[in-house]
Amino acid sequence: MCIVIKLPTQNTPRWFIFLFDIGIAFTSLLLAYAIRFESKNFQFTNEYDIFLSGLPFYLIIRAAGFYYFKTYQGVIRHTSTQDGKRVVFAIGAGTFTIIVISMIKNFVLHSNFLFPLSIIIMEFFISIFMLMVFRISVKLIYLEGLKKSKGDTPTLIFGAGIYGVITKHTLEKEARIDGKVVAFIDDNPKLIGKSLEGCKIHDSAKLPALIKELEIKKLIIAIKNIDGKHKREIIRICIDNDVEVLNVPDPKTWINGEFSTGQIKPINIEDLLGRAPIKLNKDNLFDEYSNKVILVTGAAGSIGSEIVRQLTEYVPQKIILFDQAESPLYNLENELKEKGKIHLTETVVGDIRNLDRLKRTFDYFKPEIIFHAAAYKHVPLMEENPSEAILTNIQGSKNLIDLAIEFNTEKFVLISTDKAVNPTNVMGCSKRIAEIYGQSANNLGKTKFITTRFGNVLGSNGSVIPLFKKQIEAGGPLTVTHRNITRYFMTIPEACQLVLEACNMGAGGEIFVFDMGESVKIYDLALKMIKLSGLQVGKDIEIKITGLRPGEKLFEELLATEENTMPTHHSQILKAEVRSYEFDKVSLKIQALINKFEEQDNVEIVKTMKELVPEFKSNNSIYAKLD
Incomplete structure (x- = not known):
């Protein structure tokens, strides 16, 4: 039996995510009570009135936290560290508010806490855990479906640094470029033999053998500063082995510090023919x-x-x-x-x-x-x-x-x-x-x-x-x-x-x-x-x-x-x-x-030119008869 994962064609409505987050928070509260009282139902019965009286405050506080920190605005399938921060801040601010209200009720109004302190602490950790598990699960399901929907052309990334990692992540979350990263290559001897993002890092000097061994069809250059001569050699090897070469653009051109696969472009012939940068004395030229x-x-x-x-x-x-x-x-x-x-x-x-x-x-x-x-x-x-x-x-x-x-x-x-x-x-x-x-x-x-x-x-x-x-x-x-x-x-x-x-x-x-x-x-x-x-x-x-x-x-x-x-x-x-x-x-x-x-006599004009420049000898031309 084959399970087909259908990728979403549009984003989930924000109001749905907002309500779903509140539902997760409420479930976290119930789990905290279940852990706190286990099977001692008689103890929970004594706390039942406190639970009911505190529940409206809890739901309002959690909803306000989600609304203020905009936890519902991120695209779930593209959850990032920023989304994680928003979740932690929203839950943390809400928990702090619950504790403050509980203190006021107990010490000023001489009433009960909103919830027992142990419940509040457990609910804090359970809420963060469940909200993040939900988001990461959606992202993983989406990425898995994306992998199935795009081609799996064996692809190498040249550069095992930060730009190489970013390139791999970008390839995995977008379907514009067909390719499955199977390995990295790099020149840094300290990185050779290690693994990065589940892929082994190989010596770039072994590129020809690696192309044959892993049946590489694409190579993406993801290094900010690379020696021009070495880059040309890498490109030459790829061309000789029918490997397509792509290039990650200069980070200065990335939009808001990020780039998409749409910015990954084929290598230009200029990159293959270019030479080492020319060194000029800028002071002399400025004076000139x-x-x-x-x-x-x-x-x-x-x-x-x-x-x-x-x-x-x-x-x-x-x-x-x-x-x-x-x-x-x-x-x-x-x-x-x-x-x-x-x-x-x-x-x-x-x-x-x-x-x-x-x-x-x-x-x-x-x-x-x-x-x-x-x-x-x-x-x-x-x-x-x-x-x-x-x-x-x-x-x-x-x-x-x-x-x-x-x-x-x-x-x-x-x-x-x-x-x-x-x-x-x-x-x-x-x-x-x-x-x-x-x-x-x-x-x-x-x-x-x-x-x-x-x-x-x-x-x-x-x-x-x-x-x-x-x-x-x-x-x-x-x-x-x-x-x-x-x-x-x-x-x-x-x-x-x-x-x-x-x-x-x-x-x-x-x-x-x-x-x-x-x-x-x-x-x-x-x-x-x-x-x-x-x-x-x-x-x-x-x-x-x-x-x-x-x-x-x-x-x-x-x-x-x-x-x-x-x-x-x-x-x-x-x-x-x-x-x-x-x-x-x-x-x-x-x-x-x-x-x-x-x-306007072309023959006479060219004849006179030849007299001026004796070494002018026409080649493959009607004027060769004048030589």
Whole structure:
């Protein structure tokens, strides 16, 4: 015979709990009398009149205690220590009141006690015991029914501390996430081999064997502070063994100090690709940016907006948010308002190709530092529209560089890309030409021109990771241009931290190259993202090879063949030793290239770009015939 426990779909009415508690209290009083007088009915008969006279007072006092301490308001099936405290306070206050009234009756009015003192004491303990047994019994019945109603997927919790315990409790009382906790893993040798909440604590180093032994299908990371390298290794092991990985959010995000299973989220690919936090000298950066007027172009973009966020921490006099993207600018303004930082900024809707608009901005705000992040960056689009790459990436940059010199800006930081190194596409070459113009202009005036060069940033607009996420949500396929294509990746905050540091250390004319770590195979990245989503390649979703796009490289580079690097005081920033350029010659050639826009002849435009940058060799492009 199978007993089915039906879970309640709604809470029991409060009035019912209130009356039930009074009934339990009354039963406790009767039990106290039964224990006190056992089978001596003749003694109880002598006390019967006292019992009847005191009963109305007793019921009123107990009801008042339950009402005042709100013992009936808690959801019984989710009884907590707070509910237990309310019960003890309600019974304790009532018992104290009964004793006080008894004393007054006896010593002042010379009458009988409400009840014998022994009855009062016994009733106190019996009432607390029965009320708590009732609540705990309902909770246990509910949890048992919940276990039967949810899946029993073998689940590990990484972290045998307080957050691990809270996670286990939350999983057991909510049915949103399928999973039965069968063990904990931890790095603390003092905990290994012990039991916690009925589950054994294992060494995290034995995770691969444990996954096979216990047939683990899910792992939940429930540690507040965890070494990034170790976390990535845990995730890698799980991915290799088809184990779904979930993460408990930062306690700061818990609502009223508690979290629900709805907050437990899958691991992001950023957690797998991220590296150790960057260490910066905040005092130096504060001296650099505090009370300065700073212009950020492309301020609404992925890199620009993060630079703005980080700059606000150093209390500049004003940050000028310059961008032509109206809606993203509006969203950034709202974000800054919510954070109480909007007073540090001014928003200018404008296009860096519009020299008059830029000049009015410089004339009004007099920027002391410029972060130039505005650019067209999509390789295939610029390969088809080289004239637009010239106007934005080259002429727009030239406009800013010329104005920086004219208005005696202190520092100018150009945000460049690894695609500018030995470029194989129009976009990369346009960024390299902007680099060359900035380098050549370094000694013309007060302005120090600095270039920062790095690879792809995780989660930036139009990057591969948001594309893969969208494709996974749509059921696939995930599109990869080549099975062997690789890219360097860095998180947006990480990249922007290094940009701020490079600006601080720059003396002018440098190209700073960031340590991007190991290059990542995009095909492997797609596989990992699919597995992190709990899906299987070939069964739930496909990966489709589409072929290299025009101008696309298999492998990105951070240095040109004629460049070498020197270390700086920051281990993750290198300085490239590059060729020098004469401003007059470079300026004439670049202006001649910009003038080609009027002709709208793409072939002629790209031909002129190749003359400016001899190492520009088109790859998988119609312009390869010009090489």
